[in-house]
Amino acid sequence: SKKVYARTKPHLNIGTMGHVDHGKTTLTAAITKVLGDRGGAEYVPFERIDRAPEEAARGITINISHVEYETATRHYAHVDMPGHADYVKNMITGAAQLDGAILVVSALDGIMPQTREHVLLARRVGVEHVVVALNKADGADPELADLVELELRELLDEHGYPGSPVVRVSGLRALEGDPEWTAAVERLLQAVDDHVPVPVRYTDAPFLLPVENALTVTGRGTVVTGAIERGTVKVGDTVQAVGLGGGFTAVVTGVETFGKTMERGEAGDNAALLLRGVRRDQVRRGQVLAAAGSQTAHHRFTARVYLLAAAEGGRSTAVATGYRPQFYLRTADVPGRMELHGAPSALPGETVEATVELGRPVALESGLGFAIREGGRTVGAGTVTAVLG
Ligand code: GDP
Numbered sequence: 182s183k184k185v186y187a188r189t190k191p192h193l194n195i196g197t198m199g200h201v202d203h204g205k206t207t208l209t210a211a212i213t214k215v216l217g218d219r220g221g222a223e224y225v226p227f228e229r230i231d232r233a234p235e236e237a238a239r240g241i242t243i244n245i246s247h248v249e250y251e252t253a254t255r256h257y258a259h260v261d262m263p264g265h266a267d268y269v270k271n272m273i274t275g276a277a278q279l280d281g282a283i284l285v286v287s288a289l290d291g292i293m294p295q296t297r298e299h300v301l302l303a304r305r306v307g308v309e310h311v312v313v314a315l316n317k318a319d320g321a322d323p324e325l326a327d328l329v330e331l332e333l334r335e336l337l338d339e340h341g342y343p344g345s346p347v348v349r350v351s352g353l354r355a356l357e358g359d360p361e362w363t364a365a366v367e368r369l370l371q372a373v374d375d376h377v378p379v380p381v382r383y384t385d386a387p388f389l390l391p392v393e394n395a396l397t398v399t400g401r402g403t404v405v406t407g408a409i410e411r412g413t414v415k416v417g418d419t420v421q422a423v424g425l426g427g428g429f430t431a432v433v434t435g436v437e438t439f440g441k442t443m444e445r446g447e448a449g450d451n452a453a454l455l456l457r458g459v460r461r462d463q464v465r466r467g468q469v470l471a472a473a474g475s476q477t478a479h480h481r482f483t484a485r486v487y488l489l490a491a492a493e494g495g496r497s498t499a500v501a502t503g504y505r506p507q508f509y510l511r512t513a514d515v516p517g518r519m520e521l522h523g524a525p526s527a528l529p530g531e532t533v534e535a536t537v538e539l540g541r542p543v544a545l546e547s548g549l550g551f552a553i554r555e556g557g558r559t560v561g562a563g564t565v566t567a568v569l570g
């Protein structure tokens with residue numbers, strides 16, 4: 182029979198971010214190895230993290246890999262994303278829901294464009310805490326590493342992350358079992374434990390889970406996965422699927438996290454819900470599962486949208502009323518049309534007020550953040566200011 186998840190420690194969601202090839206996946210594997218040796222994790226090798234389940238959702242690849250581990254004081258779900266585009270999308274839409282981030286920077290290469298973009302993005306999406314893993318320290322001249330650290334502190338100060346710990350590590354050497362670098366990974370985890378506080382969870386709110394994936398488990402039914410955004414859920418609860426023109430009500434017959442059964446899923450948990458009498462094709466990424474009657478789907482809303490500057494990876498030309506990008510709201514991505522308020526056009530780097538008309542309805546509310554993308558890149562970050570219809 183299945184193991185039971187014992188909620189003995191606070192649960193936090195963290196993840197690696199940083200420039201490609203700076204060692205995010207290697208470090209993720211190394212953390213599970215180091216903690217695995219002390220019984221705080223199941224070791225997850227590099228290949229298994231890097232081969233994250235890939236989902237071609239309406240032609241857009243969504244890729245995110247979760248591992249779990251425990252330190253002496255916390256239980257962590259850790260996400261590692263393979264590509265820059267995945268970071269931008271998952272962070273802006275909140276799919277990653279990071280309470281804190283480990284910024285991985287190669288001491289050999291220093292700050293690179295995606296290092297800067299991820300720091301900027303983290304700030305914009307409300308990641309409050311960053312811990313730096315100054316990686317590849319095994320191969321770096323200490324004086325060069327000092328220089329990189331100095332520049333990093335400047336970057337972090339500039340973007341509202343003063344006092345972020347910087348820990349020199351070697352994910353690769355720790356993965357190989359080198360005691361010196363194993364200790365360094367332990368110091369990094371200690372810094373995460375110390376620096377990232379346990380966030381406030383909205384467990385009293387009505388249950389809400391943005392659907393990340395739905396799969397069929399033979400003999401058991403349909404399982405829906407995602408991170409619980411707010412509220413709690415347990416076996417016997419009735420949930421409603423909302424959005425994308427679908428919708429059904431079903432009873433939850435199982436709640437699991439990382440393959441262990443849970444008595445109760447709570448806000449912040451990565452959960453898998455087993456639903457009775459639901460076919461896999463009735464549930465889709467982009468819908469939400471919610472406490473019955475608590476959510477409705479909408480097409481139209483007003484929003485405040487920041488258009489990313491070209492230096493942040495945004496457009497190089499203005500947008501005008503009639504602009505039709507793709508909208509990413511929670512796990513949904515749907516086409517939509519923007520009507521700008523005030524001026525008829527706006528430049529990258531500017532913030533605009535706009536009315537948005539979505540091609541398909543999704544669960545919406547005032548305050549919800551979203552991303553807009555075109556041609557595979559993120560060009561804006563917005564907030565819903567009012568729901569219209
Ligand atoms: P990611 O793109 O940020 O996930 O980077 P990877 O984890 O895939 O690592 C990129 C490359 O850097 C691989 O060839 C790794 O073996 C190498 N690498 C990762 N960590 C270290 C390290 O601590 N030291 C050294 N010397 N190489 C490393």
Ligand code: MG
Pocket residue numbers: 205206207231262263
């Ligand atoms: Mg990687």
